[in-house]
Amino acid sequence: MILEKTIFILIIFSITLLIATYLTYFERKVAAFLQDRLGPDRAGPFGILQPLADAGKMFFKEDFIPAESVKLLFILGPGIAMFTACMTGAVIPWGDQLQLFGRTIDLQIADVDIGILYVVGFVSIGVYGIMIGGWSSNNKYSLFGAIRASSQMISYELAMGLSLIAIVMLTGSLSVREIVEQQAGVWNVFYQPLGFLIFFICALAECNRAPFDLPECETELIGGYHTEYSSMKLGFFLFAEYINMFISAAVIATVYFGGYHFPFMHSLGLSENVVSILGILVLFLKIFLFIFIFMWIRWTLPRFRYDQLMHLGWKILIPLAILNMMGTGGFILLSN
């Protein structure tokens, strides 16, 4: 049983890392295609080895630590960012059950009964990595980036949590598996279109992706919180961003788009295992679709101004989320 879980954790972990690695390649290709370019095509066929070349470059760069920095925290920052990014995947059900060697295997690392809370919790710890990294660099730009990141994350987490509460009210459970199971018929996005929109915008902001990439802000802050970082520490920060993107796409797919469910999955007359495997593939298809939308948005929209960001977060998204929550409550009350 423990061995089973260990193997499964290892598989999920390596898939997460692999996908995050190739998201860098994917991002550059998508950016290039949206701008009528070709993107990386030199390393291997179609540039497929580009992420390896990038990683190799990162490892061989000089690992510089500023003299006036707080060294322990400086090293801890990227570690925390990476750790929290990897932890969130634990509660996501990657598929239904598999029957292997006479055993039933749950395709989920841990079916925590407060799964959604766990996700929100780890996402909010994620800001510590950025905050600590930016502050310990002892650099104005890094500090500004860190301050922006933390205030942005706190603002958008509220709206995110409020839109998730509406989902929890609908399902009556905090377990992610339970939320997915209840979407076997109709996906949550059809009950909660407004909630989905708010959650999606907040997910963009939580991942620090354009148009909410103020913490990084290449033009104003020279990279923001990771200005002073180099070598694989910088690599960790950038890598954590891509893992976060993958995980938030996975959360959106599971919470709003039915997870591993797909239409007519039980009326096809296939065996349980085949349906499960198809379910995993469908889930990954949904995830990649959302990742593509993330990238599509990034290469379409310019960055928000800081006051616009705060205005959108506090004066628009939070009231809308509260309205959505109250509407859902009223709907549940009436339908009972």
Added chain:
Amino acid sequence: MASLTNRSKVVVNKKMTFWERLYLPAIFGGMAITLKHFFRKSNTVRYPEVKRPFSPVYRGLHVLKRDENGAERCTACGLCAVACPAEAITMEAEERKKDEKHLYREEKYAAVYEINMLRCIFCGLCEEACPKEAIFLTDRLVPSELEREDFIYGKDKLVELLDQRIDVSKRQVKTY
């Protein structure tokens, strides 16, 4: 006053309608535009494999021509060096020996002829100044180097090889 170009626009600071303030329609409009570009053919030229066609009068790396018998045309008169606005050309002249008639066309020749490719602005004035049709600019490119010294091209790189004559007919528009 009438506008000169009729491209000027009157700026109106009108209040946005609710639909415009919603911002989302504009976002979807923008995303539709970028998606259109996603399926458009890319403009990239894969350089080392594919090369863009050069103009017939492209001014690239110089060549010192030989005549039809294989003798160098340059007589080291120094007009190219005088004409050069970037002062990129230097040369040292020498008298031709009796047994060197097959090597140099004129009685005086350039023993040393150097062009500093970092100074050269590829204007083509040397070519225009040359009375002997000895120097031409070609459609070849100056390759990149790591050391500054390597950009000073001597006769070893400038004079065309006997078995690899360089065609400059496209640039020979002058008639004498």
